[in-house]
Amino acid sequence: MSHPAFTPIVDSLPETVPFVGPEAIERRTGIPTRARIGANESGFGPSPKVIAALRDAAPEFWTYPDPENHVLRTAIAEQLGIAGDEVTISEGIDGLMGLLVRLFISPGDIVVTSLGAYPTFNYHVVGYGGDLRFAPYRGVHEDPEALAALARETGARMVYLANPDNPMGSFWPAADIARFIATVPGDCLIVLDEAYMETAPEAPLPLDTTQPNLLRLRTFSKAYGLAGLRCGYAIGNRRLIGAFNRIRNHFGVNKAAQVAALAALGDQAYLRSAVAAIADARTQIARIAADNGLRALPSATNFVAIDCGRDGAYALAVLEGLAVDGVFVRKPAAVGLDQHIRISAGPPSALDILAESLPRALVRAQSSAG
Amino acid sequence: MSHPAFTPIVDSLPETVPFVGPEAIERRTGIPTRARIGANESGFGPSPKVIAALRDAAPEFWTYPDPENHVLRTAIAEQLGIAGDEVTISEGIDGLMGLLVRLFISPGDIVVTSLGAYPTFNYHVVGYGGDLRFAPYRGVHEDPEALAALARETGARMVYLANPDNPMGSFWPAADIARFIATVPGDCLIVLDEAYMETAPEAPLPLDTTQPNLLRLRTFSKAYGLAGLRCGYAIGNRRLIGAFNRIRNHFGVNKAAQVAALAALGDQAYLRSAVAAIADARTQIARIAADNGLRALPSATNFVAIDCGRDGAYALAVLEGLAVDGVFVRKPAAVGLDQHIRISAGPPSALDILAESLPRALVRAQSSAG
Numbered sequence: 001m002s003h004p005a006f007t008p009i010v011d012s013l014p015e016t017v018p019f020v021g022p023e024a025i026e027r028r029t030g031i032p033t034r035a036r037i038g039a040n041e042s043g044f045g046p047s048p049k050v051i052a053a054l055r056d057a058a059p060e061f062w063t064y065p066d067p068e069n070h071v072l073r074t075a076i077a078e079q080l081g082i083a084g085d086e087v088t089i090s091e092g093i094d095g096l097m098g099l100l101v102r103l104f105i106s107p108g109d110i111v112v113t114s115l116g117a118y119p120t121f122n123y124h125v126v127g128y129g130g131d132l133r134f135a136p137y138r139g140v141h142e143d144p145e146a147l148a149a150l151a152r153e154t155g156a157r158m159v160y161l162a163n164p165d166n167p168m169g170s171f172w173p174a175a176d177i178a179r180f181i182a183t184v185p186g187d188c189l190i191v192l193d194e195a196y197m198e199t200a201p202e203a204p205l206p207l208d209t210t211q212p213n214l215l216r217l218r219t220f221s222k223a224y225g226l227a228g229l230r231c232g233y234a235i236g237n238r239r240l241i242g243a244f245n246r247i248r249n250h251f252g253v254n255k256a257a258q259v260a261a262l263a264a265l266g267d268q269a270y271l272r273s274a275v276a277a278i279a280d281a282r283t284q285i286a287r288i289a290a291d292n293g294l295r296a297l298p299s300a301t302n303f304v305a306i307d308c309g310r311d312g313a314y315a316l317a318v319l320e321g322l323a324v325d326g327v328f329v330r331k332p333a334a335v336g337l338d339q340h341i342r343i344s345a346g347p348p349s350a351l352d353i354l355a356e357s358l359p360r361a362l363v364r365a366q367s368s369a370g
Numbered sequence: 371m372s373h374p375a376f377t378p379i380v381d382s383l384p385e386t387v388p389f390v391g392p393e394a395i396e397r398r399t400g401i402p403t404r405a406r407i408g409a410n411e412s413g414f415g416p417s418p419k420v421i422a423a424l425r426d427a428a429p430e431f432w433t434y435p436d437p438e439n440h441v442l443r444t445a446i447a448e449q450l451g452i453a454g455d456e457v458t459i460s461e462g463i464d465g466l467m468g469l470l471v472r473l474f475i476s477p478g479d480i481v482v483t484s485l486g487a488y489p490t491f492n493y494h495v496v497g498y499g500g501d502l503r504f505a506p507y508r509g510v511h512e513d514p515e516a517l518a519a520l521a522r523e524t525g526a527r528m529v530y531l532a533n534p535d536n537p538m539g540s541f542w543p544a545a546d547i548a549r550f551i552a553t554v555p556g557d558c559l560i561v562l563d564e565a566y567m568e569t570a571p572e573a574p575l576p577l578d579t580t581q582p583n584l585l586r587l588r589t590f591s592k593a594y595g596l597a598g599l600r601c602g603y604a605i606g607n608r609r610l611i612g613a614f615n616r617i618r619n620h621f622g623v624n625k626a627a628q629v630a631a632l633a634a635l636g637d638q639a640y641l642r643s644a645v646a647a648i649a650d651a652r653t654q655i656a657r658i659a660a661d662n663g664l665r666a667l668p669s670a671t672n673f674v675a676i677d678c679g680r681d682g683a684y685a686l687a688v689l690e691g692l693a694v695d696g697v698f699v700r701k702p703a704a705v706g707l708d709q710h711i712r713i714s715a716g717p718p719s720a721l722d723i724l725a726e727s728l729p730r731a732l733v734r735a736q737s738s739a740g
Contacts, residue, residue, distance in 0.1 A: 002556035003582035004527065006613060007476045015615040023436040036433065045432045054431070054626075058424045061598035061630065062415040063406060064591075066393040091461060091622045098619055106377045127617050157374065186372035212373035221434075228431035228625030243376060245385040247497050249468055252461045255598030256424075256626035260431070 009107060009129040018120045022328040034326035035346065035353040039227070040166070040196075040303045043346035044277045046225035046260065047270035053263035054256060065258055067250035072258045075265050076233055086209045086235060088244040089253050093195055093217045093232040098124045100215060100234070103243050104157055104189050105130040112151045113160040114142040116167070116334025118193065121160050130158075137336060140168040140297055140305070144180035151188050159184055162193040164200050167332040167342050169299035174205040181205075181214060189240075192216045195232075196301035198223035198271065199278055209237045220257075222302055223274055224264040231257040278302045281345035288355045292362055297340070305332070305340040308365075312338030317368050321361025327354055379477060379499040388490045392698040404696035405716065405723040409597070410536065410566075410673045413716035414647045416595035416630065417640035423633035424626060435628055437620035442628045445635050446603055456579045456605060458614040459623050463565055463587045463602040468494045470585060470604070473613050474527055474559050475500040482521045483530040484512040486537065486704025488563065491530050500528075507706060510538040510667055510675070514550035521558050529554055532563035534570050537702040537712050539669035544575040551575075551584060559610075562586045565602075566671035568593035568641065569648055579607045590627075592672055593644055594634040601627040648672045651715035658725045662732055667710070675702070675710040678735075682708030687738050691731025697724055 005011075017024075022033045036043065045051075069089040077084045090096040097120060105111060107129030113121060115134035125132050133154050135146040142165050151159040161180065164171045172180075177192070184190050194216050197204050207216070215236040221227035231253060234241065264271070285304040286296035297305045308315040312335065319331050319341050331341045343354065375381075387394075392403045406413065415421075439459040447454045460466040467490060475481060477499030483491060485504035495502050503524055505516040512535050521529040531550065534541045542550075547562070554560050564586050567574050577586070585606040591597040601623060604611065634641070655674040656666035667675045678685040682705065689701050689711050701711045713724065 003609065004474055004557055004559040006473055010473050010613065010616055013616040015612050017437050017615070017620055019437065019620075021434065021436050021438065023440060024438055027440065039434050041433050043432065045429060051428045054428045055425045058421045059415060061424070061626075062413065062595040063411050064391065064409050064597045065600070067387050067389065067391050068394055070393060070397065091619060091624070094621055095619050103376055103380050104374055187374055189374040225432045227434045230435070230621060230624040239373065242385050243380065245387070246380055246383040249461060249465050250387055250389075251464055251600060252622070254461070254600040254624060254627060256431075257624060 009127070013127060016123070018123045025323065025328065029323070031324065031326050033328050035350040036328050037344040037346040037350050037354065038328040038330040038342070040222065040301070040344045041227045042223060042225035042274060042278070042302060043344070043350055044225060044274045046264055047267040049267045049270070050226070050260050050263040053259050057255065057259040061255050063255070064251055065253060065255040069253055069258060072262050075262055079265060080207060080235065082207060082209050082235065085238050086241055087233050088241045088248070089231065089233045090248065091252050092221060092230040093193065093219050094120050095230065095252065096217055096232050096234050097121050099244055099248055100189070100191065101125055101128050101130065101158070102247055110154045110156040111158045111160070112147055112154065112156045114147065116332050116337045117142060117160060118162060118166055121191070137168070140337070141165065141170045141172065144172060144176060148180055148183040151184050156188050158189045158191060160191045160193065162195070164196040164300035166196065166301065168305050168337060168340070169297055169301045169303055171200055171300035173202055177205045181211065184213065186213050188213060190214045195219045195222055199275055199302050200300045207235060209235070212237060212239070215240055220261045220264055223271060223278065225274060226260055226264060229257040229260050231261045277347070278345040281347070281351060284348070284351050285343050285345065285354070288351065288358060291355070292358050302345045303342050304345065305342050307340055310339060314365055315339050315341055317365035318361050321364035322357055324364070325353070325357035325360065327357045379497070383497060386493070388493045395693065395698065399693070401694065401696050403698050405720040406698050407714040407716040407720050407724065408698040408700040410592060410671070410714045411597045412592060412595035412644060412648070412672060413714070413720055414595060414644050416634055417637040419637045419640070420596070420630050420633045423629050427625065427629040431625050433625070434621055435623060435625040439623055439628060442632050445632055449635060450577060450605065452577060452579050452605065455608050456611055457603050458611045458618070459601065459603045460618065461602070461622050462591060462600040463563065463589050464490050465600065465622065466587055466602050466604050467491050469614055469618055470559070470561065471495055471498050471500065471528070472617055480524045480526040481528045481530070482517055482524065482526045484517065486702050486707045487512060487530060488532060488536055491561070507538070510707070511535065511540045511542065514542060514546060518550055518553040521554050526558050528559045528561060530561045530563065532565070534566040534670035536566065536671065538675050538707060538710070539667055539671045539673055541570055541670035543572055547575045551581065554583065556583050558583060560584045565589045565592055569645055569672050570670045577605060579605070582607060582609070585610055590631045590634055593641060593648065595644060596630055596634060599627040599630050601631045647717070648715040651717070651721060654718070654721050655713050655715065655724070658721065658728060661725070662728050672715045673712050674715065675712050677710055680709060684735055685709050685711055687735035688731050691734035692727055694734070695723070695727035695730065697727045
């Protein structure tokens with residue numbers, strides 16, 4: 001029987017989920033999640049003003065959202081001191097990644113990223129037929145010099161760097177990022193993922209929207225505590241930002257997301273308190289690690305990578321030991337990083353459960369590893 | 371100065387907005403929207419249980435949505451009597467259209483639709499380099515026979531039909547749709563847009579998920595009153611539905627949308643009352659048209675097309691006359707349909723404003739048309 005053929009690219013793709021959700025793990029294991037500290041959400045939640053704004057706006061959700069996201073876009077631009085057409089909004093950074101790959105990558109075009117960096121970026125590159133090339137991490141940092149060199153050598157169309165980094169939590173100061181940008185060819189788009197910018201120890205590189213090949217990605221999912229509403233934005237020059245209007249789903253950012261993000265942006269005092277709470281939680285996670293003889297890496301993000309001290313299989317066993325207790329964490333998969341588990345900076349109630357569970361998880365992992 | 375090159379397809383695309391929002395019109399004209407009856411939203415709003423569910427869920431929006439949309443997908447499937455993997459969810463039907471075009475259309479592939487049908491479908495086809503071919507309407511109906519014939523003649527990969535139809539509100543009974551499906555080649559995907567299915571006068575064609583080349587699109591934006599939250603779904607066989615998992619933005623349907631759609635689905639009594647209110651509003655719109663010497667077309671949707679009795683320029687002048695009074699309506703643009711304006715079935719308060727404004731708008735249009 002005949003049936004419609006997929007495109008050649010789609011034909012080559014697997015069905016996948018870049019990140020298995022804790023809901024799916026619950027459905028599979030039957031173990032309720034007691035501590036949700038694996039997805040780098042903010043258990044401190046958004047500003048109470050955001051909750052209030054959402055509740056007030058709910059009766060208006062029968063109207064389509066503004067397809068130009070004008071009010072939110074203007075507010076972001078004003079806060080950043082840039083023009084309204086130097087920022088575009090989408091369904092989280094994931095949504096932006098799908099769009100920016102589509103804008104620039106034809107089948108076979110080369111894209112450079114780090115081995116072990118954000119899988120959803122890779123998912124979109126492969127999804128448009130791009131040819132991924134990987135530079136290894138230098139220790140626990142993405143390696144900007146190696147990324148720029150690989151981009152030059154391969155004639156890459158696009159290079160990805162997260163700063164602060166996910167999954168390791170490491171950070172490059174502004175001067176290093178400036179040097180990286182200067183050494184990438186002008187016809188290669190730089191995707192600078194700053195999802196964790198609010199929790200970084202230093203101010204980011206100042207915005208320069210005259211740069212012809214730089215898109216910076218930010219989000220309301222992390223420090224702002226709005227992962228569930230899917231709202232991210234890209235900053236860049238008008239040529240790059242305007243191009244999103246050629247292909248985006250104009251009504252894709254829903255009204256709840258726009259209302260919540262606007263209210264979140266308007267409460268910078270809350271953001272500061274959330275960032276302080278996240279910093280306290282990082283300290284607490286490091287202490288829990290130390291109490292168990294493990295080493296926590298310094299973190300510029302809302303999570304902490306813990307070196308389990310042995311190989312990747314052992315770290316996986318630790319993760320699985322935590323899962324038995326309903327403690328949801330994740331871990332890097334790439335060789336060289338995979339001896340770590342990655343724990344989100346949750347509130348004290350969640351970290352108490354971690355503190356209680358980790359010793360048991362280590363015993364389980366040691367006995368299974370022999 | 372060098373800069374990153376767009377793909378050849380993107381290079382050929384304009385920056386655009388498929389539908390200019392009433393917010394943009396307000397910003398441009400300074401005239402506040404008094405009657406929002408142009409975007410086929412439901413001014414009757416969603417069920418009060420939806421509002422309550424959203425307010426209850428707001429404190430949980432710090433967590434990512436379930437990327438598998440499992441609870442909502444299962445509820446939809448149960449209501450329809452199909453399997454959970456025969457339905458997929460996206461950011462409105464617009465989001466689904468972007469994905470399904472990407473699944474099946476390579477540059478140059480032929481896609482058949484009606485001249486004057488849904489512009490956002492065309493936007494996505496062009497956005498992936500598809501070659502659009504148009505069958506004219508037969509009177510005020512999309513013409514299934516002509517669409518199927520054109521699909522056969524051109525070797526089209528995809529054919530689009532909305533039933534009930536937007537922008538004309540017309541409807542084909544199930545037997546006509548069945549005949550259409552039977553006459554489209556099996557390797558041509560049929561996109562059956564049933565956004566307005568809940569307000570149709572007859573039951574739709576029964577679901578048959580063994581059909582190899584049929585995707586049916588439905589939404590919570592219309593009768594369910596949730597346009598602002600962007601939640602649509604596609605129904606089809608496992609091969610077609612599973613393929614969305616190769617390319618979709620897994621976390622794209624946000625938590626507010628999933629919570630609201632689930633609550634909306636659970637209140638079928640409210641849906642029936644909303645459909646009854648929409649029917650009353652259609653009657654009222656037809657009466658207002660008749661009071662002004664204009665003819666309203668029969669409607670199977672939540673809007674009514676009104677024939678302004680002269681040419682497209684005149685109908686546009688009527689629309690502009692309404693806009694002066696803050697009455698937001700839209701109109702078809704295609705020749706043969708463009709003598710109509712299209713008015714959404716809003717609540718009595720909105721239709722009272724229409725009744726008050728329409729006579730003035732007609733006077734203005736007559737004087738400008740001479």
